[in-house]
Amino acid sequence: MPSVLVASGLVLVLAVPYIWHAVRLRGWARWRTAVHLVSCAVLWWCLVGTPAQCRLTEGSWGVVGVALADVFVGFGFVVAAPIRLLEESRGRSVRWVRHPLVQLLSFPLVSAVLNGVLLVAAFTSSWFARARSDELAWMTLVGACTVGGFVANLQILSPDLVPAWMNPGLRMALSLVDGLLDELPGIVIMVSVNPVWGGILWGAAQPVVLPMMGLIIVDWIRHDRLVAREVDAELDSVEASGGSTSTPWWLTETGRSEPASDEGPRPVSP
Numbered sequence: 001m002p003s004v005l006v007a008s009g010l011v012l013v014l015a016v017p018y019i020w021h022a023v024r025l026r027g028w029a030r031w032r033t034a035v036h037l038v039s040c041a042v043l044w045w046c047l048v049g050t051p052a053q054c055r056l057t058e059g060s061w062g063v064v065g066v067a068l069a070d071v072f073v074g075f076g077f078v079v080a081a082p083i084r085l086l087e088e089s090r091g092r093s094v095r096w097v098r099h100p101l102v103q104l105l106s107f108p109l110v111s112a113v114l115n116g117v118l119l120v121a122a123f124t125s126s127w128f129a130r131a132r133s134d135e136l137a138w139m140t141l142v143g144a145c146t147v148g149g150f151v152a153n154l155q156i157l158s159p160d161l162v163p164a165w166m167n168p169g170l171r172m173a174l175s176l177v178d179g180l181l182d183e184l185p186g187i188v189i190m191v192s193v194n195p196v197w198g199g200i201l202w203g204a205a206q207p208v209v210l211p212m213m214g215l216i217i218v219d220w221i222r223h224d225r226l227v228a229r230e231v232d233a234e235l236d237s238v239e240a241s242g243g244s245t246s247t248p249w250w251l252t253e254t255g256r257s258e259p260a261s262d263e264g265p266r267p268v269s270p
Helices: 002-024 030-048 050-054 059-079 082-090 100-105 108-124 127-131 135-154 168-192 195-204 209-240
Strands: none
Touching (some): 002 030, 002 082, 002 135, 030 050, 059 108, 059 135, 108 135, 108 168, 127 135, 168 195, 168 209
16 A cells, blocks of 8 residues: 555656646647656556566566566656756756766667666666565666666657757667667576566567657658758848859859969069
8 A cells, every 4th residue: 555655646746747837838749748647657557556466476567567667658758758848838948957967878878778787787686586575676676767768768859958969860870779779688688587578678679669760750850841941041031131042152252262374373572
């Protein structure tokens, strides 16, 4: 019973402020709110539902809870964009998210490696074994995996939180490498600990690949449209000021070169 109260309280802490800001912010996408609420429900189920209730007698159920928390819940919370919601509703940025250390730890390759190390360590040490019989250890494990999955997807799926040089094309390439890294923990567990447990972890990493790439492609299209509008606006301003948008840069006043002469080199004045 106490674990149910703790899990319910945690989910309420995650859900209620989000709903409050989403309702107040005009134009916020309802599908993001739905994704956030579904992620909260799945997290609650992992904490006190079937994975928690059956983890002692059936270790595979415990692995399912860990895998869902890491892959689906972490992914869902990033897609729901709570940081963007908070920034838009408050009208100012969350500065600590853009701190260089946070940017480094959430960089796709770094965060994917850290998340993989977390999963491997959980199953190769006594953490998972202790979590199967201890409520606090179980909630700590599920919570850590949720945070690990969230950070691992944060920069890949949050174009507003990445450095300016990380364009959609680079994020697409990083997502492919990140997908390969996400499969390694399952393979390691499959070989070194338990084939079934490793297979569950490996299989859980597959379904989110296509949605992740789809979201990046949509952002890529939006990015290209934004760049095109900025170029069109710049050309319109040039035409409005009387300039020409069809003159090559090397024939403009600032880039015009001296015509070639057949008279040989000019004498240098003393």
